[in-house]
Amino acid sequence: MIYRENGQFKTSYTADQQIFTIAQDKIFVLAVIAFAFIGIPFLVDEYLFRAILIPFLILALAALGVNLLVGYCGQITLGAGAFMAIGAYAAYNFFIRIDGMPLIVALLLGGLSSAGMGILFGIPSLRVRGLYLAVATLAAQFFCDWAFLRIQWFTNNSSSGSVSVSNLNVMGWSIESPVEKYLFCLTFLVVFALIAKNLTRAIIGRQWMAIRDMDVAAEVIGIRPMYAKLSAFAVSSFFVGVAGGLWGFVHLGSWEPAAFSVDRSFQLLFMVIIGGLGSILGSFFGAAFIVILPIFLNQFLPALGSFFGIAISTAAVSHAELIIFGSLIVFFLIVEPHGLARLWSIAKEKLRLWPFPH
Amino acid sequence: MSRKIGDVILDLQNISLRFGGVKALTDISFNVREHEVRAIIGPNGAGKSSMLNVINGVYHPQDGKILFRGQERKKMEPHMAAVQGISRTFQNIALFKGMSVLDNIMTGRTLKMKSNLLMQALWIGPARNEEIEHRRKVEEVIDFLEIQHIRKTPVGRLPYGLQKRVDLGRALAMEPQILLLDEPMAGMNVEEKQDMCRFILDVNDQFGTTIVLIEHDMGVVMDISDRVVVLDYGKKIGDGMPDDVRSNPEVIKAYLGVGH
Amino acid sequence: MGFFIETLIGGLMAGMLYSLVALGFVLIFKASGVFNFAQGAMVLFAALAMARFSSWANAALGGDSLFLANLIAFVGAGMVMFIVAWVIERLVLRNLVNQEGATLLMATLGITYVLEGVGQTLFGSEIYNIDVGMPKDPVIMFESLFEGGILINKEDFIAALIAAILVGVLTLFFQKTPIGRALRAVADDHQAALSIGIPLNRIWVIVWCVAGVVALVAGIIWGSKLGVQFSLATVAMRALPVVILGGLTSVPGAIVGGLIIGVGEKLSEVYLGPYVGGGIEIWFAYMLALVFLLFRPQGLFGEKIIDRV
Numbered sequence: 001m002i003y004r005e006n007g008q009f010k011t012s013y014t015a016d017q018q019i020f021t022i023a024q025d026k027i028f029v030l031a032v033i034a035f036a037f038i039g040i041p042f043l044v045d046e047y048l049f050r051a052i053l054i055p056f057l058i059l060a061l062a063a064l065g066v067n068l069l070v071g072y073c074g075q076i077t078l079g080a081g082a083f084m085a086i087g088a089y090a091a092y093n094f095f096i097r098i099d100g101m102p103l104i105v106a107l108l109l110g111g112l113s114s115a116g117m118g119i120l121f122g123i124p125s126l127r128v129r130g131l132y133l134a135v136a137t138l139a140a141q142f143f144c145d146w147a148f149l150r151i152q153w154f155t156n157n158s159s160s161g162s163v164s165v166s167n168l169n170v171m172g173w174s175i176e177s178p179v180e181k182y183l184f185c186l187t188f189l190v191v192f193a194l195i196a197k198n199l200t201r202a203i204i205g206r207q208w209m210a211i212r213d214m215d216v217a218a219e220v221i222g223i224r225p226m227y228a229k230l231s232a233f234a235v236s237s238f239f240v241g242v243a244g245g246l247w248g249f250v251h252l253g254s255w256e257p258a259a260f261s262v263d264r265s266f267q268l269l270f271m272v273i274i275g276g277l278g279s280i281l282g283s284f285f286g287a288a289f290i291v292i293l294p295i296f297l298n299q300f301l302p303a304l305g306s307f308f309g310i311a312i313s314t315a316a317v318s319h320a321e322l323i324i325f326g327s328l329i330v331f332f333l334i335v336e337p338h339g340l341a342r343l344w345s346i347a348k349e350k351l352r353l354w355p356f357p358h
Numbered sequence: 359m360s361r362k363i364g365d366v367i368l369d370l371q372n373i374s375l376r377f378g379g380v381k382a383l384t385d386i387s388f389n390v391r392e393h394e395v396r397a398i399i400g401p402n403g404a405g406k407s408s409m410l411n412v413i414n415g416v417y418h419p420q421d422g423k424i425l426f427r428g429q430e431r432k433k434m435e436p437h438m439a440a441v442q443g444i445s446r447t448f449q450n451i452a453l454f455k456g457m458s459v460l461d462n463i464m465t466g467r468t469l470k471m472k473s474n475l476l477m478q479a480l481w482i483g484p485a486r487n488e489e490i491e492h493r494r495k496v497e498e499v500i501d502f503l504e505i506q507h508i509r510k511t512p513v514g515r516l517p518y519g520l521q522k523r524v525d526l527g528r529a530l531a532m533e534p535q536i537l538l539l540d541e542p543m544a545g546m547n548v549e550e551k552q553d554m555c556r557f558i559l560d561v562n563d564q565f566g567t568t569i570v571l572i573e574h575d576m577g578v579v580m581d582i583s584d585r586v587v588v589l590d591y592g593k594k595i596g597d598g599m600p601d602d603v604r605s606n607p608e609v610i611k612a613y614l615g616v617g618h
Numbered sequence: 619m620g621f622f623i624e625t626l627i628g629g630l631m632a633g634m635l636y637s638l639v640a641l642g643f644v645l646i647f648k649a650s651g652v653f654n655f656a657q658g659a660m661v662l663f664a665a666l667a668m669a670r671f672s673s674w675a676n677a678a679l680g681g682d683s684l685f686l687a688n689l690i691a692f693v694g695a696g697m698v699m700f701i702v703a704w705v706i707e708r709l710v711l712r713n714l715v716n717q718e719g720a721t722l723l724m725a726t727l728g729i730t731y732v733l734e735g736v737g738q739t740l741f742g743s744e745i746y747n748i749d750v751g752m753p754k755d756p757v758i759m760f761e762s763l764f765e766g767g768i769l770i771n772k773e774d775f776i777a778a779l780i781a782a783i784l785v786g787v788l789t790l791f792f793q794k795t796p797i798g799r800a801l802r803a804v805a806d807d808h809q810a811a812l813s814i815g816i817p818l819n820r821i822w823v824i825v826w827c828v829a830g831v832v833a834l835v836a837g838i839i840w841g842s843k844l845g846v847q848f849s850l851a852t853v854a855m856r857a858l859p860v861v862i863l864g865g866l867t868s869v870p871g872a873i874v875g876g877l878i879i880g881v882g883e884k885l886s887e888v889y890l891g892p893y894v895g896g897g898i899e900i901w902f903a904y905m906l907a908l909v910f911l912l913f914r915p916q917g918l919f920g921e922k923i924i925d926r927v
Contacts, residue, residue, distance in 0.1 A: 013490045013493045013494065017489060017493065070720070076723075124908055124911055124912060127911060127912055127915040128862075128911050128915045131653045131719050131866065132862050132917075134653070134720075134723065135858050135859070135862045135904075136862065136908050136911060138855075138858060138904055139859075139901060139904035139905055139907070142901035143901040145900070145901075146897055146898065146900060149897070150897055195479045195480070198478060198479055198480065199475075199479050202479075202489065203464075203467075203468060204475060204478050206457070206465050207465070209454055209456055209457050209461070212454075213453075213454035213455050214455075216416065216436075216452065217448060217453070217454070219416075219435065219436040219437050220416065220439070220445070220446055221440055221445060221466055221468065221528060221529070221532060222437050222440030222441060222468050222469040222532065223465065224437050225437075231475060235475075262855075269724065269727075270724065270727070273720065273721065273724050277720075278456065315743060316739065319734075319735045319736075319738045319739045320735065320739070321735070322732070322735030323731070323732050323736055323739070325728075326728040326732035326734075327728070328728075329725070329727070329731070330709070330710055330732070333714065333717070333721055333724055333728070334714060334725075337718075337721050
């Protein structure tokens with residue numbers, strides 16, 4: 001009875017084109033955001049910030065970017081990790097090579113560099129589709145793995161091959177403690193999620209979806225495939241690049257190319273598929289699932305073992321993690337190929353009719 | 359009818375199209391006059407759809423010339439045809455399944471929308487106003503086609519007849535000069551066919567849109583078209599007024615069957 | 619000149635193995651539309667099984683006959699791969715009929731994790747050796763033709779020979795036998811094949827089984843050369859450019875593509891590598907395939923797709 005749109009009439013197209021057309025949705029989302037900014041910093045301890053919340057925020061941002069490309073524009077990518085790496089290393093070089101470079105500007109420039117490379121590696125999408133493209137994007141991944149390992153200039157000739165940043169601050173506010181880092185990342189995520197939502201409900205979003213659903217028809221009604229696809233690659237890589245910068249600068253502090261390996265690319269793709277292709281909310285669900293699951297298993301399995309009086313070795317735990325993680329992914333794909341976001345919208349449909357389902 | 363048939367708007371001269379060794383079209387010439395309803399008929403595999411694909415740039419013929427408003431057209435991509443004002447519907451409905459009816463028809467406005475990516479990202483000023491302005495246009499199309507009640511429904515969930523109507527709506531949203539219709543009435547029942555005929559004639563009448571249509575239902579073709587071109591095995595075997603074509607012996611043999 | 623030919627031959631021999639693994643990809647893709655990312659994990663899994671069975675059998679036989687132990691291990695590992703194929707068909711493929719390519723791809727990534735986890739739980743996660751008695755010493759050939767002759771690694775040569783024979787046998791199998799014909803029918807159109815009574819599920823088990831055997835052979839060859847360890851799973855990644863170069867559905871494409879990639883990698887590493895800091899063979903193959911795709915999107919032997927609207 002609470003979740004109802006009855007009586008909420010639209011009298012102008014402006015009102016009908018809002019992000020949340022149902023008032024309750026709007027209130028709910030605003031409440032969640034307010035709670036994330038004001039409530040959580042007081043409620044959560046450092047470990048949770050560091051192990052779960054910060055990685056979740058950053059990876060959700062990256063997943064959002066991947067979802068724009070894969071979910072909205074239908075171009076499968078297995079190279080998202082590479083664009084995180086480009087974002088991180090480009091931001092790093094801007095940050096240390098230019099005196100007085102503000103942190104946020106460096107991160108955004110990192111994102112722009114990533115967007116540029118995204119366009120470059122997106123060119124094959126004009127010629128090939130589907131799985132061929134997926135494999136082609138691996139080229140970006142392996143090339144970047146190699147470049148950031150072997151080309152000394154990118155790492156400022158660091159002898160160990162790893163790079164690090166310190167003394168992060170935004171206009172005098174330092175970003176050092178977990179709470180500060182959390183709020184910093186949260187702000188990024190909220191702003192970028194809004195941008196993503198705007199793009200997907202605008203002309204460009206419709207062009208992406210048109211290309212995804214039926215590319216020949218899209219071309220016939222005047223959509224240029226080149227513009228639509230490359231803009232999707234650019235925007236997606238921008239998001240992913242900024243996320244990469246945050247991952248390196250804020251989450252890790254010092255990092256090596258291995259932080260952005262092909263496993264990271266797979267992980268991001270998992271997030272959008274499990275979360276829901278073509279759904280912004282789904283990107284968050286997917287990121288939460290993939291971030292929390294391994295931590296949960298890591299804690300839960302030894303506890304379960306000791307309950308039955310068996311000591312489980314760390315190696316066994318990590319193998320069991322692999323098995324359970326893999327099985328759950330397959331399980332999810334079988335049970336709900338449209339992802340967690342679909343479950344959410346089904347729940348909402350039900351709630352709308354509750355308590356009178358007919 | 360108040361409309362007046364004008365000059366030749368589209369002139370196809372000696373078009374030949376091959377796929378490898380398969381000849382889809384052989385040396386076909388015909389023209390389309392402004393504001394007329396031009397039908398292309400012929401048995402299955404006669405090359406009708408290929409002909410439309412040639413007109414809007416999906417296929418590129420090996421030989422022949424295409425003149426649009428007297429200008430020879432070079433090899434061009436489909437979206438350039440759209441820029442010139444040629445839109446079309448599809449035989450096997452090619453709607454964007456994941457999107458709502460409204461969004462599908464909105465895609466037809468793409469060429470007319472000019473705001474840049476940054477403005478769209480921030481949803482400010484021109485991007486936002488433009489969206490409202492074009493929404494108004496699209497609502498006109500929706501009203502015209504009488505599909506108000508389904509505007510928010512994903513097209514994948516609609517029945518076939520309505521999908522065909524949305525397909526037409528998307529093409530109309532482009533405000534085309536030439537509208538190509540590929541079997542707009544295939545698989546419809548009598549009532550739906552009547553509706554569709556009415557829409558086609560209204561479009562032609564109210565907006566003066568030139569229409570090129572492929573159709574199998576001979577009754578419909580004879581009723582609504584001004585001139586008919588007949589294809590068989592990729593060759594042109596007849597061209598003229600519906601009545602002339604109906605009495606052309608070669609057409610009767612190839613298309614209507616000997617016993618007709 | 620001698621050195622060039624030596625590199626070329628080395629590349630061809632390495633390429634033959636890529637062809638073999640690529641063939642595994644192509645068979646599965648043709649029959650079930652699945653882009654099998656788990657191929658690498660299958661190689662690791664098979665190699666682990668082989669290595670452990672071999673040492674267990676050797677211990678049981680008292681170390682008398684290495685050949686017999688290896689034979690037992692090979693049969694055992696083959697059976698394990700059959701079980702793997704059957705389980706995958708039962709639990710995964712059967713439930714994912716008619717899903718999109720991306721979903722299936724993700725499912726095989728899930729399978730990858732499971733196989734890696736199960737493999738290491740069952741067989742342990744140390745580095746093992748497979749000793750199938752491959753000769754390790756190099757020979758020098760064509761001394762009369764070139765100064766210093768051409769150095770050929772016997773082990774590589776035998777590996778390439780085995781791979782070539784297997785590729786030949788598989789090609790014949792799929793071109794000439796009734797099962798092969800059924801498989802090609804399934805590849806063309808699942809539903810049409812089903813409607814004329816081809817048992818889809820059994821065909822899938824067969825191709826996954828064949829892919830398992832391919833993985834086993836590749837695992838033995840690479841395992842005896844590099845040792846059986848976790849990194850074997852990533853070797854299959856190197857074979858991916860082969861399939862896009864050759865075309866996902868083309869058997870000859872897989873073979874020729876494998877040879878091209880093998881040669882390209884070796885030549886680039888030797889002649890280009892020193893200028894850019896080495897290690898380029900990992901991405902060079904991908905770039906090669908990518909550039910190739912720009913000019914011929916359908917791959918080497920794929921047919922041009924005509925869009926019908």
